[in-house]
Amino acid sequence: xxxxxxxxxxxxxxxxxxxxxxxxxxxxxxxxxxxxxxxxxxxxxxxxxxxxxxxxxxxxxxxxxxxxxxxxxxxxxxxxxxxxxxxxxxxxxxxxxxxxxxxxxxxxxxxxxxxxxxxxxxxxxxxxxxxxxxxxxxxxxxxxxxxxxxxxxxxxxxxxxxxxxxxxxxxxxxxxxxxxxxxxxxxxxxxxxxxxxxxxxxxxxxxxxxxxxxxxxxxxxxxxxxxxxxxxxxxxxxxxxxxxxxxxxxxxxxxxxxxxxxxxxxxxxxxxxxxxxxxxxxxxxxxxxxxxxxxxxxxxxxxxxxxxxxxxxxxxxxxx
Numbered sequence: 001x002x003x004x005x006x007x008x009x010x011x012x013x014x015x016x017x018x019x020x021x022x023x024x025x026x027x028x029x030x031x032x033x034x035x036x037x038x039x040x041x042x043x044x045x046x047x048x049x050x051x052x053x054x055x056x057x058x059x060x061x062x063x064x065x066x067x068x069x070x071x072x073x074x075x076x077x078x079x080x081x082x083x084x085x086x087x088x089x090x091x092x093x094x095x096x097x098x099x100x101x102x103x104x105x106x107x108x109x110x111x112x113x114x115x116x117x118x119x120x121x122x123x124x125x126x127x128x129x130x131x132x133x134x135x136x137x138x139x140x141x142x143x144x145x146x147x148x149x150x151x152x153x154x155x156x157x158x159x160x161x162x163x164x165x166x167x168x169x170x171x172x173x174x175x176x177x178x179x180x181x182x183x184x185x186x187x188x189x190x191x192x193x194x195x196x197x198x199x200x201x202x203x204x205x206x207x208x209x210x211x212x213x214x215x216x217x218x219x220x221x222x223x224x225x226x227x228x229x230x231x232x233x234x235x236x237x238x239x240x241x242x243x244x245x246x247x248x249x250x251x252x253x254x255x256x257x258x259x260x261x262x263x264x265x266x267x268x269x270x271x272x273x274x275x276x277x278x279x280x281x282x283x284x285x286x287x288x289x290x291x292x293x294x295x296x297x298x299x300x301x302x303x304x305x306x307x308x309x310x311x312x313x314x315x316x317x318x319x320x
Contacts, residue, residue, distance in 0.1 A: 003040040004142050005032055006065035008086045010077040011042065024108035024128060025071040031135060037142070040065060062090055066101040067141050069134070070120070073109025078116065091119060102141040106134060148231070148240065151247055153211075154218045157191070157229035166191045168234045169221050171214050174247050176204040184213045187243060194238035198246065 009025040012018055022043075029041040040061035062068075068090040072078045078087075093099045105116070105125040113121045126134040154171040170187040181204040189196040202213045222228075235243075244250065 001060075002038065002064040003061050004037045004066060005138060006040045006061055006068045006086070006090065007042075007071060008068055008083055008090075009071040010080045010083050013077075019077060020073050020108055021071050021077055024073075024106065028069065028071060028106060028131065028134075031131060032138065035135070035139075037138070058086065062086060063093075063099075065090070066099075066143070067138050068101070068103045069106050069138070070103065070123075071106045071108060072111060073107075074111065075115045075117075078111075078120070084117075087120070102137070104134060104137060106131075146249060148244060148247070148249065151249075152231050153214045154221075155229055155231035155234070156218070156221050156226035157234050158221075158224075158226045159191075160225065167226075168196075168229075168231075169226060170196070170231055170235075170243075171201070171217055172243070172247065173207075173210045173214060178204045180207075181205060182207060182210040184210050184217075185246075186217060187239075189239075191234055192236060194236060195242050196239050 007025050007029055009021040010019050011022045025041065026043070029039050029044065032039045040058075042058070068087060070078065070083070070087050072083070077083060087103065090101075091103055094101060094103065103120075103123050105111070105120065105123050107125050107127050111125070113125065116123075124137065126137075151172040151174045152170055153173045154169075156169045158165055158167045158169070160166075168188065168191050172185045172187065173182050174185065175181075176183050182202075183200060183204070184202040185198055186201050187196040187198050201217060202210060205213070
């Protein structure tokens with residue numbers, strides 16, 4: 001398995017008591033994992049792979065990682081047998097040109113540059129209260145991953161509730177089968193669709209021709225009632241995953257978004273109230289067609305105000 005980051009630290013001290021390094025290394029691991037990095041953290045990664053070949057697993061992780069973070073609280077831990085073997089091997093690969101990457105030091109004690117071995121004194125050091133800053137430096141040191149955003153060149157949405165229409169249309173430009181050539185693919189369907197229809201609009205064309213194809217198709221859709229909308233807001237998680245797979249990108253399931261279904265209508269609501277609420281929903285959805293979740297929040301607020309007004313009116317009548 002390939003990793004982005006290798007966390008190097010001394011796990012236990014005298015009497016096999018966990019070191020403060022281990023505690024901070026786990027916090028660092030969880031923070032990096034939370035934002036999507038592939039991280040080698042011995043306590044978790046070796047358990048996932050099995051401990052049958054401890055040395056080989058560590059060697060493979062060191063070879064693949066672009067960033068090594070040395071977590072240490074004192075020089076004794078930096079120079080412990082396994083820890084020194086790991087950071088020294090990584091640093092030698094960097095210095096010899098065998099790989100590109102960065103080595104950072106996460107200081108969870110009272111280390112100063114003069115406490116470090118000579119070859120580590122030029123490496124950037126971060127204190128425990130600069131964890132977020134360290135993560136930003138890690139992100140900059142890693143190559144940017146290709147995402148769906150790199151391929152989608154047009155993202156359009158058509159919403160006409162009176163016609164029961166809620167459709168999307170996307171155009172993607174992606175590498176062709178010939179060097180320096182591109183395919184243009186259209187994806188379309190209902191906004192709630194788990195799988196979009198697709199059709200290749202152009203194959204193995206130059207980047208200039210691909211742009212023309214996109215503009216042509218986009219103009220046609222804009223004239224037929226579509227409007228521009230961010231694909232991140234109009235594409236379901238399932239449809240996104242299938243598009244990623246079709247384009248050869250790793251499919252990641254995102255956390256579920258609120259349902260696109262219309263708010264339920266209370267059976268106790270009067271016809272006038274239902275009509276008012278429906279009008280509010282349509283107006284809000286048209287104004288915020290690419291963000292229905294935000295529209296529902298505004299609808300709830302407006303309907304609440306409507307109910308309050310009716311309640312005050314009823315009280316006034318009863319008092320009279």
